[in-house]
Amino acid sequence: MELWQRLIEGDEVACARCLTIVENEREGYVELLRNIHPYTGNAVIIGITGPPGAGKSTLVDKVVKELRNEDHKVGVIAVDPTSPFTRGAILGDRIRMSDLNLDPKVFIRSMGTRGSLGGISKGTQAGIKVLDAYGCDYIIVETVGVGQSEIDVVKTVDTVVMVMVPGLGDDIQAIKAGVMEIGDVFVINKADNDGARKTKIEIEMMLDFKKDWEFRPPVSMSIASENKGIDTLVQNIKAHTKYLNESDRLKDRRYHREAMQVYQFVEHHFDNTLEKAMDQKEEEINHSLEGKTDPYTIGFALIDQLMK
Amino acid sequence: MELWQRLIEGDEVACARCLTIVENEREGYVELLRNIHPYTGNAVIIGITGPPGAGKSTLVDKVVKELRNEDHKVGVIAVDPTSPFTRGAILGDRIRMSDLNLDPKVFIRSMGTRGSLGGISKGTQAGIKVLDAYGCDYIIVETVGVGQSEIDVVKTVDTVVMVMVPGLGDDIQAIKAGVMEIGDVFVINKADNDGARKTKIEIEMMLDFKKDWEFRPPVSMSIASENKGIDTLVQNIKAHTKYLNESDRLKDRRYHREAMQVYQFVEHHFDNTLEKAMDQKEEEINHSLEGKTDPYTIGFALIDQLMK
Numbered sequence: 001m002e003l004w005q006r007l008i009e010g011d012e013v014a015c016a017r018c019l020t021i022v023e024n025e026r027e028g029y030v031e032l033l034r035n036i037h038p039y040t041g042n043a044v045i046i047g048i049t050g051p052p053g054a055g056k057s058t059l060v061d062k063v064v065k066e067l068r069n070e071d072h073k074v075g076v077i078a079v080d081p082t083s084p085f086t087r088g089a090i091l092g093d094r095i096r097m098s099d100l101n102l103d104p105k106v107f108i109r110s111m112g113t114r115g116s117l118g119g120i121s122k123g124t125q126a127g128i129k130v131l132d133a134y135g136c137d138y139i140i141v142e143t144v145g146v147g148q149s150e151i152d153v154v155k156t157v158d159t160v161v162m163v164m165v166p167g168l169g170d171d172i173q174a175i176k177a178g179v180m181e182i183g184d185v186f187v188i189n190k191a192d193n194d195g196a197r198k199t200k201i202e203i204e205m206m207l208d209f210k211k212d213w214e215f216r217p218p219v220s221m222s223i224a225s226e227n228k229g230i231d232t233l234v235q236n237i238k239a240h241t242k243y244l245n246e247s248d249r250l251k252d253r254r255y256h257r258e259a260m261q262v263y264q265f266v267e268h269h270f271d272n273t274l275e276k277a278m279d280q281k282e283e284e285i286n287h288s289l290e291g292k293t294d295p296y297t298i299g300f301a302l303i304d305q306l307m308k
Numbered sequence: 309m310e311l312w313q314r315l316i317e318g319d320e321v322a323c324a325r326c327l328t329i330v331e332n333e334r335e336g337y338v339e340l341l342r343n344i345h346p347y348t349g350n351a352v353i354i355g356i357t358g359p360p361g362a363g364k365s366t367l368v369d370k371v372v373k374e375l376r377n378e379d380h381k382v383g384v385i386a387v388d389p390t391s392p393f394t395r396g397a398i399l400g401d402r403i404r405m406s407d408l409n410l411d412p413k414v415f416i417r418s419m420g421t422r423g424s425l426g427g428i429s430k431g432t433q434a435g436i437k438v439l440d441a442y443g444c445d446y447i448i449v450e451t452v453g454v455g456q457s458e459i460d461v462v463k464t465v466d467t468v469v470m471v472m473v474p475g476l477g478d479d480i481q482a483i484k485a486g487v488m489e490i491g492d493v494f495v496i497n498k499a500d501n502d503g504a505r506k507t508k509i510e511i512e513m514m515l516d517f518k519k520d521w522e523f524r525p526p527v528s529m530s531i532a533s534e535n536k537g538i539d540t541l542v543q544n545i546k547a548h549t550k551y552l553n554e555s556d557r558l559k560d561r562r563y564h565r566e567a568m569q570v571y572q573f574v575e576h577h578f579d580n581t582l583e584k585a586m587d588q589k590e591e592e593i594n595h596s597l598e599g600k601t602d603p604y605t606i607g608f609a610l611i612d613q614l615m616k
Contacts, residue, residue: 030604037602051359258593258603263586265607270578270615278571285566294345295566296338299573307578308616 004035007134012104015134019109022126030265033126036133041254043075043132044241045156049143050163055189059163059224059233060142064100066234067138075131075139076108079124107131125156125261156257158250159240160184161233162217164203166195181206183217185236191221191229215243270306277302312343316441320412323442327417330434338573341434344441349562351383351440352549353464357451358471363497367471367532367541368450372408374542375446383439383447384416385432415439433464433569464565466558467548468492469541470525472511474503489514491525493544499529499537523551578614585610 003021006014018036022029048060060076067074100106111123124141131139141157162183188199203219218236222229244250281302287293311329314322326344330337356368368384375382408414419431432449439447449465470491496507511527526544530537552558589610595601 034602034604037596037604038599041597041599051361053359254597255593258597259586259589261603262589262593262596262606262610263582265604266582266610266614267575267579269607269611270582271575273615274571274574274578278567281567281570285563285570288345288570289349289562289566291346291349294342295569296342296345296573298570299577302570302574303577306574306616307581308614 002035004032004133007036007130008039010135012107015107015130016109018130018134019127022130023111023123029126033129036129040129040132043128043136043139045128045132045139045141045158045257046161046237047141047143047157047159048161048163050189051165054163054165055224056142056163059187059189059222059230060140061100062224062227062230063140063234063237064106066230068100068103068106071105072137073105073135074107075134075136076106077124077127077131077139077141078108078110079141079143107134107136125257125264129261155182156253156260158244158253159237161237162186164188164199165190166193166199184215184240185233186217186219187229187233187236188219188221189224192223196221214247214249215240273306274302277306310343312340312441315344315438316347316443318443320415323415323438324417326438326442327435330438331419331431337434341437344437348437348440351436351444351447353436353440353447353449353466353565354469354545355449355451355465355467356469356471358497359473362471362473363532364450364471367495367497367530367538368448369408370532370535370538371448371542371545372414374538376408376411376414379413380445381413381443382415383442383444384414385435385439385447385449386416386418387432387449387451415442415444433565433572437569463490464561464568466552466561467545469545470494472496472507473498474501474507492523492548493541494525494527495537495541495544496527496529497532500531504529522555522557523548581614582610585614 001009003014003017007018018032020026021032048056048063050056057078060078064074064076101108109127111127128139128141160183162185164186166188186203188196188203190196200219200221207213207217207219218239220229220232220236222233224230244253281298284293284298285295288295288298309317311322311325315326326340328334329340356364356371358364365386368386372382372384409416417435419435436447436449468491470493472494474496494511496504496511498504508527508529515521515525515527526547528537528540528544530541532538552561589606592601592606593603596603596606
């Protein structure tokens with residue numbers, strides 16, 4: 001039996017190997033993704049994101065346990081920034097999840113961001129696909145940070161859970177503007193800290209800005225470290241899943257996710273070709289630094305060279 | 309006199325217009341960038357980044373004032389996440405900088421992140437170029453967040469100032485791994501908060517990991533709101549500039565920045581073409597969702613269609 005067939009049969013070792021293959025783009029990874037494609041599209045995909053210090057890992061841990069109580073098979077992809085020092089994903093606080101690692105119906109993988117040029121979402125998309133084919137009912141994608149790449153990742157999931165924390169200070173305004181608006185479900189974690197109620201009011205006020213909600217994001221509180229508020233959060237996630245199923249929105253999101261896979265596959269291929277072509281341009285780039293030419297002239301030449 | 313010539317003469321209105329043209333990629337923006345290219349390469353470019361809540365805006369404000377005391381001409385680009393609600397950059401805390409706006413030798417611009425696909429750095433690079441041609445001695449790029457896109461931006465500057473804050477909680481580990489390692493100069497802001505000394509020790513310990521520093525990043529403390537520690541921070545930045553000038557590193561960084569401009573220009577052109585081509589693929593993407601084809605088959609067809 002081929003590796004991808006063993007994955008579909010639910011073989012845990014095959015799943016781990018498939019994830020490694022797609023994450024590192026080992027030989028045959030495209031063929032693997034092609035083979036498993038017809039077996040995907042069944043999982044509910046949940047993105048959990050929010051600013052650093054919000055306690056996302058602990059929260060994910062508890063949400064997984066809540067879903068396991070209902071006997072769901074659960075996959076977790078934790079997107080960790082890659083360390084230039086260690087040249088790999090930092091497992092860090094993933095270690096907390098070790099008791100879940102013993103559960104055969106939970107599969108956890110940390111993924112690094114690898115390349116310098118917006119590399120987060122490519123590996124994540126492929127990883128979701130593998131866990132989907134593996135038969136997970138729920139796939140949770142946890143991202144650290146509040147940047148654009150994280151937005152790109154969570155945009156392609158079914159439900160975005162935005163984890164907030166009381167008293168984030170002035171920059172909360174900036175976070176609100178850029179990231180909070182993609183939240184389908186909000187949770188204020190560490191709700192025993194000062195200012196939790198104030199943060200809830202601020203989020204509700206921001207949500208009031210938009211009048212025509214088809215599904216107004218619910219805002220709940222949690223203290224993940226004490227397992228408080230997790231049941232409400234999971235209920236809110238399920239309410240959003242129900243809304244997606246009953247409206248056209250699920251179709252929209254899945255279309256977007258499929259299109260994203262096509263786009264990223266092609267862009268990635270182009271980027272690889274471009275990187276190789278640029279290795280030949282060292283002299284011209286030095287000339288550009290000296291003002292003898294400019295980046296756009298070099299760029300136009302590369303466009304002519306690479307594109308039809 | 310043409311607009312770009314007025315920019316080079318130091319015309320403030322021309323500078324504002326040029327920034328708008330390059331940020332929004334209005335007609336003629338490439339020609340504009342080409343024309344000003346020979347007049348660039350003189351500014352010291354400083355990236356200031358760090359997690360939300362670190363008080364970066366206030367710190368930038370004070371650093372600008374310190375540089376103004378030495379009569380330097382200073383440009384600031386603040387990268388703000390774009391709000392899907394307001395469809396524009398949120399000025400938010402930039403208002404704090406209003407007294408600086410009255411100073412003719414300070415030019416401040418907020419830039420949104422625009423597109424969904426890693427759009428931060430394109431506009432920022434072009435903005436840096438405009439401010440450089442405008443004659444700024446220092447250009448400060450302030451980014452909110454700790455994501456990959458922000459890393460991409462700061463990687464192309466001369467000096468990366470990493471703003472930390474005491475007591476960021478568990479996720480500090482993740483921030484450390486992904487972002488801290490790109491810091492050339494560290495500052496712990498809000499140093500009157502609990503845990504400032506502990507944070508300093510943690511940063512120093514992380515720096516100890518690497519033994520072969522050519523320039524070991526200095527770690528200082530500040531309370532920007534009280535204008536404390538700004539002089540030390542500026543001295544540390546200048547020490548790094550001195551190191552860059554005396555080693556080959558400045559050349560390396562500037563080569564990298566020039567190459568990045570070429571790369572992004574070509575990639576951007578390809579992305580636009582790809583987006584248009586994908587509009588024609590709606591039916592096939594729907595077939596892929598139904599399992600009749602897959603994203604990679606569609607992708608290979610697009611590669612054939614667009615690339616030589």
